[in-house]
Amino acid sequence: MCMPAYQAKVEPSQPWNEDGTANVTPEPPFPSTGTFSLPLEHRDDGPVTVLKSSYPEGLVIIPNDNAPSGPSAVLPMETSTGNIIEISNSGHQSWPQGIVARFID
Numbered sequence: 001m002c003m004p005a006y007q008a009k010v011e012p013s014q015p016w017n018e019d020g021t022a023n024v025t026p027e028p029p030f031p032s033t034g035t036f037s038l039p040l041e042h043r044d045d046g047p048v049t050v051l052k053s054s055y056p057e058g059l060v061i062i063p064n065d066n067a068p069s070g071p072s073a074v075l076p077m078e079t080s081t082g083n084i085i086e087i088s089n090s091g092h093q094s095w096p097q098g099i100v101a102r103f104i105d
Contacts, residue, residue: 006030006077008100010060012040016067022060024100026077038100042067050085050101058102061087061095068097079104 007027014020022040026033040060050059060075062068068075077100078085085101 006079007074008077008102009072010040010068010075010098010100011072012060013037014040016062016069017042024058024060024077024102026102027074030077038102047086047088048101050087052080052083052103055101056103058085058100060098060100062098063096066096073097075100077102081105 025035
C-alpha cells in the first residue's frame with residue numbers, strides 16, 4: 001500500500017472505542033481545510049473496501065486492536081475521486097491508530 005499523501009485532524013463525537021461520527025479537518029497541502037463529519041467505525045485487522053454508495057463522503061476507520069489516546073488525533077487520509085477506496089493493509093502497520101477514507105469530487 002502506498003502511504004496516503006494527506007493527513008487530517010480527527011475529533012470523535014464519542015469515545016474512540018465506540019462507533020459513531022467524527023469531525024475531520026484535512027491538513028495542508030489538501031486543497032480544502034474545511035471541517036466535515038464522517039461516520040467512524042472500528043474494523044478488524046485486514047484489508048478494507050470503502051464504497052461511495054455506502055459512505056458518500058467517506059469513513060474514519062479505527063482498528064479494533066488500537067485507537068488514539070487523546071481527544072483528537074492526526075490520521076493519514078486516503079482519497080479517491082472514484083466510487084471505491086481499497087485499503088489493503090494487513091495488520092494496520094501503516095495506520096496503527098486509524099485512517100480516513102475520503103471521497104472527493
